[in-house]
Amino acid sequence: MVDKIKNENRRTASRTIAQERALADTSAGGFEKLLADLSSVFVRASVDEIDDEIEHWLERIVLAMGVDRSTVVQSDPQDGQLYITHQWAREGVSALPRSRTAPPRQFSWLVDKVYSGEVLVISRVDDLPPEASTVREAFRLIGNKSNLTVPLRVGGLVVGALLFGAIVSEKHWSEQDVQRLKLVAEILGNALERKRAEAEIRRPLEELRQSSQVMALGELTASLAHELNQPLGAILNNAKAVRRLLTAASPDLSEINEALEDIIRDDARAVDIVKNVRAMFMRGEVKMSTVDVQELLLDVARIVGADARTKRISCSTELPDSPALVRGNQTHLTQAVLNLVMNAFDSVCDSEGPRKVTLLAARDKGDEIRVSVRDSGKGIDPAAMPRLFEPFFTTKPSGMGMGLTIVRSIVENHGGRIWATPNSDCGATLQFTLPVDPASTQSG
Numbered sequence: 001m002v003d004k005i006k007n008e009n010r011r012t013a014s015r016t017i018a019q020e021r022a023l024a025d026t027s028a029g030g031f032e033k034l035l036a037d038l039s040s041v042f043v044r045a046s047v048d049e050i051d052d053e054i055e056h057w058l059e060r061i062v063l064a065m066g067v068d069r070s071t072v073v074q075s076d077p078q079d080g081q082l083y084i085t086h087q088w089a090r091e092g093v094s095a096l097p098r099s100r101t102a103p104p105r106q107f108s109w110l111v112d113k114v115y116s117g118e119v120l121v122i123s124r125v126d127d128l129p130p131e132a133s134t135v136r137e138a139f140r141l142i143g144n145k146s147n148l149t150v151p152l153r154v155g156g157l158v159v160g161a162l163l164f165g166a167i168v169s170e171k172h173w174s175e176q177d178v179q180r181l182k183l184v185a186e187i188l189g190n191a192l193e194r195k196r197a198e199a200e201i202r203r204p205l206e207e208l209r210q211s212s213q214v215m216a217l218g219e220l221t222a223s224l225a226h227e228l229n230q231p232l233g234a235i236l237n238n239a240k241a242v243r244r245l246l247t248a249a250s251p252d253l254s255e256i257n258e259a260l261e262d263i264i265r266d267d268a269r270a271v272d273i274v275k276n277v278r279a280m281f282m283r284g285e286v287k288m289s290t291v292d293v294q295e296l297l298l299d300v301a302r303i304v305g306a307d308a309r310t311k312r313i314s315c316s317t318e319l320p321d322s323p324a325l326v327r328g329n330q331t332h333l334t335q336a337v338l339n340l341v342m343n344a345f346d347s348v349c350d351s352e353g354p355r356k357v358t359l360l361a362a363r364d365k366g367d368e369i370r371v372s373v374r375d376s377g378k379g380i381d382p383a384a385m386p387r388l389f390e391p392f393f394t395t396k397p398s399g400m401g402m403g404l405t406i407v408r409s410i411v412e413n414h415g416g417r418i419w420a421t422p423n424s425d426c427g428a429t430l431q432f433t434l435p436v437d438p439a440s441t442q443s444g
């Protein structure tokens with residue numbers, strides 16, 4: 001959308017006549033100097049300064065040309081209508097209405113001329129041709145005795161116009177005036193082109209930022225780092241195990257083979273994670289399929305098995321008798337449960353009590369599957385409860401605070417909900433629901 005005029009308080013001139021005369025130096029050298037200044041200012045102006053500079057320079061040009069009012073109108077890319085975006089008028093000369101209303105219909109002849117790229121030189125409003133009678137009336141209403149309209153072009157396309165009006169007395173536009181103001185329009189057009197180009201570049205970024213599904217780039221990077229930590233750590237552990245096994249007098253080849261299989265599997269998982277995290281957060285194509293939640297929990301239990309043994313955690317599963325099928329992305333859902341299990345492991349290791357973590361799946365009332373991760377850890381600090389799912393919220397010295405943010409994002413992208421509850425004895429349960437795969441409901 002075209003910007004509205006920023007400053008509702010119109011700038012007015014409050015100069016002495018002598019000062020105005022000095023400014024109105026239209027001698028060749030005077031105006032050429034002004035054009036050179038104008039050009040160098042707009043080349044250097046940052047995009048954020050362009051609007052203010054345009055209004056400032058309209059003032060200087062109006063005074064230099066000895067006219068009374070100048071207006072910039074631009075077409076709104078959304079509705080194609082022309083709106084006033086910048087204006088300057090001498091003291092005592094009324095400004096044109098600034099409301100965001102399209103130009104009145106009386107101006108349609110003028111608007112057509114602008115879009116056809118014509119420069120309209122009107123030294124006397126009365127000289128307007130009969131077909132422009134409505135424009136003549138409209139000019140009289142707004143007090144214009146003479147008018148000059150130069151189309152503003154951006155990349156060859158007319159996107160608006162620069163208008164000069166003489167209100168106090170008629171102004172005869174010389175050929176030189178027209179040439180000079182065409183140059184002014186060219187310089188302003190270039191500046192506006194820069195502004196529009198930047199807006200075009202910003203738009204997709206804005207859309208990206210506004211989209212609730214898409215995380216900020218920092219969060220995306222943090223998510224990747226977070227999710228890769230686990231498989232990379234597992235790969236390192238298995239590689240160390242292989243090295244240790246190889247130092248034995250008679251190496252246990254089947255154990256070495258198992259560790260290598262794990263390395264290959266974890267490496268494939270890491271590759272998958274990179275692909276999928278990127279796809280999810282950048283709104284790419286996420287592969288959906290029917291996922292059996294039971295198998296998924298067993299897979300997670302397998303992935304964390306070695307870690308659980310090292311940390312002396314008893315990690316078990318409680319699964320329903322019948323398959324629990326949901327529609328989703330296998331990698332994402334595995335990551336979600338894995339993040340919950342990692343938190344549960346951290347919590348049980350941080351407490352003096354028993355180290356027990358249970359992965360549960362159950363069919364809830366309605367068409368939902370509930371996945372829970374219950375631990376016997378230190379429990380969740382009630383003060384932390386409302387912030388658990390916030391990005392970068394952590395109570396751990398080396399935590400990133402991304403685990404639960406990622407889980408929530410995954411669960412919500414699958415049409416589910418997630419919440420945390422303290423257990424009645426000790427520890428906490430993190431659980432989420434997922435809608436049952438519609439295909440499995442139909443067939444069963």
Ligand SMILES: Nc1ncnc2c1ncn2[C@@H]1O[C@H](COP(=O)(O)OP(=O)(O)OP(=O)(O)O)[C@@H](O)[C@H]1O
Binds near residue numbers: 384404
């Ligand atoms: N099972 C749990 N028991 C107790 N507190 C928990 C549990 N799960 C999460 N929390 C709390 O929620 C916070 C946020 O968890 P989250 O997984 O998002 O980040 P983190 O584990 O601190 O760091 P990381 O990004 O490395 O996972 C934790 O710091 C912890 O205070």
Ligand SMILES: [Mg+2]
Binds near residue numbers: 343402403
């Ligand atoms: Mg975590």
